[in-house]
Amino acid sequence: MELPNPPAYLRGEDTPLIRPYLIAHEKEQERRRQKERRRAAVLATLGQDYPSGAMA
Numbered sequence: 001m002e003l004p005n006p007p008a009y010l011r012g013e014d015t016p017l018i019r020p021y022l023i024a025h026e027k028e029q030e031r032r033r034q035k036e037r038r039r040a041a042v043l044a045t046l047g048q049d050y051p052s053g054a055m056a
Helices: 020-045
Strands: none
């Protein structure tokens, strides 16, 4: 008589600790910061100030 295969258990080492929605949120924040940096650079070439943290 053959024994059945033991069930596959989830091990803590095999599962990621960072949730996908957290990574998506961080990528969105970085994308917005990049957009603001680019906007500030363009306005600087035109001689205009861009207040930091201003949302357009």
